[in-house]
Amino acid sequence: xxxxxxxxxxxxxxxxxxxxxxxxxxxxxxxxxxxxxxxxxxxxxxxxxxxxxxxxxxxxxxxxxxxxxxxxxxxxxxxxxxxxxxxxxxxxxxxxxxxxxxxxxxxxxxxxxxxxxxxxxxxxxxxxxxxxxxxxxxxxxxxxxxxxxxxxxxxxxxxxxxxxxxxxxxxxxxxxxxxxxxxxxxxxxxxxxxxxxxxxxxxxxxxxxxxxxxxxxxxxxxxxxxxxxxxxxxxxxxxxxxxxxxxxxxxxxxxxxxxxxxxxxxxxxxxxxxxxxxxxxxxxxxxxxxxxxxxxxxxxxxxxxxxxxxxxxxxxxxxxxxxxxxxxxxxxxxxxxxxxxxxxxxxxxxxxxxxxxxxxxxxxxxxxxxxx
Numbered sequence: 001x002x003x004x005x006x007x008x009x010x011x012x013x014x015x016x017x018x019x020x021x022x023x024x025x026x027x028x029x030x031x032x033x034x035x036x037x038x039x040x041x042x043x044x045x046x047x048x049x050x051x052x053x054x055x056x057x058x059x060x061x062x063x064x065x066x067x068x069x070x071x072x073x074x075x076x077x078x079x080x081x082x083x084x085x086x087x088x089x090x091x092x093x094x095x096x097x098x099x100x101x102x103x104x105x106x107x108x109x110x111x112x113x114x115x116x117x118x119x120x121x122x123x124x125x126x127x128x129x130x131x132x133x134x135x136x137x138x139x140x141x142x143x144x145x146x147x148x149x150x151x152x153x154x155x156x157x158x159x160x161x162x163x164x165x166x167x168x169x170x171x172x173x174x175x176x177x178x179x180x181x182x183x184x185x186x187x188x189x190x191x192x193x194x195x196x197x198x199x200x201x202x203x204x205x206x207x208x209x210x211x212x213x214x215x216x217x218x219x220x221x222x223x224x225x226x227x228x229x230x231x232x233x234x235x236x237x238x239x240x241x242x243x244x245x246x247x248x249x250x251x252x253x254x255x256x257x258x259x260x261x262x263x264x265x266x267x268x269x270x271x272x273x274x275x276x277x278x279x280x281x282x283x284x285x286x287x288x289x290x291x292x293x294x295x296x297x298x299x300x301x302x303x304x305x306x307x308x309x310x311x312x313x314x315x316x317x318x319x320x321x322x323x324x325x326x327x328x329x330x331x332x333x334x335x336x337x338x339x340x341x342x343x344x345x346x347x348x349x350x351x352x353x354x355x356x357x358x359x360x361x362x363x364x365x366x367x368x369x370x371x372x
Contacts, residue, residue: 020167041107106278114355141168166197178213211241249299
């Protein structure tokens with residue numbers, strides 16, 4: 001079996017706003033083989049940047065484009081191809097945007113391998129430890145507290161047993177954030193897990209105040225209250241905050257997670273399969289985290305392609321407390337698959353069809369295809 005083509009398909013909503021919604025545009029990757037198999041992946045980043053990395057011409061032995069490296073290769077040699085992409089892009093890559101592009105390709109290669117074997121990806125990774133994962137409704141904080149409370153009640157009534165609000169008005173005033181958490185707790189009751197995602201760095205003392213105040217509302221974790229590289233700050237915050245601290249969605253490759261866990265003291269890390277280096281690199285991060293007793297709660301705020309890939313990873317983890325589930329009404333999230341992935345009574349089933357177990361909705365693909 002050989003790779004014959006790698007197609008990159010940017011999608012974009014008609015209106016893109018400057019808000020904390022990373023699913024307003026996305027790059028879909030489809031890898032075709034001479035056996036007629038098509039593997040699908042996605043890149044959760046700026047789609048045009050990743051497209052340029054995939055389409056780039058040969059510049060030197062360590063500065064090549066990913067398509068040049070993969071055409072003619074056997075897509076089932078996933079580990080060797082991952083190393084080849086990493087090694088031959090070392091001059092301009094190793095982290096960041098390069099790893100985002102590798103992630104999408106890696107997801108598509110695992111999809112092909114599963115289809116070729118007639119098995120879901122989680123079987124190839126060692127088999128599922130669970131059939132269902134609890135989903136938490138992940139939503140943007142609204143402009144007013146009343147509107148956010150309305151969203152919280154809506155998610156509770158839809159069957160979610162966990163929810164997270166982030167960005168928007170959060171992070172501007174830690175005291176108002178603490179009052180918002182108390183109001184959400186009162187609105188949804190004591191039997192629903194609540195998380196808060198600040199998303200942008202706040203002063204350390206504000207983060208510490210918030211970590212202490214949120215504990216009074218039983219918040220399950222506080223996400224990204226400090227700058228990603230502030231390892232000393234995270235170490236001090238984790239040690240002092242009664243509310244668990246989580247971070248890691250902006251990192252790529254396994255190496256920053258070692259720093260977050262060993263130097264930053266994090267007990268919850270949030271790698272994104274479509275950013276860190278795909279399923280292959282995610283397995284290495286899981287091994288590091290499990291050896292340290294650290295929870296992995298993946299970041300997953302994009303299309304159902306990422307949701308499917310994340311579910312296969314969650315299936316094989318020893319502990320998988322939550323699937324992050326983008327609960328916004330975004331057609332790139334809700335309408336991209338022929339059979340969209342939906343929670344039932346607050347839980348999402350692990351896919352059981354070969355590969356990722358997904359089929360793209362071609363009408364949605366064409367409706368939002370982006371030609372800059």
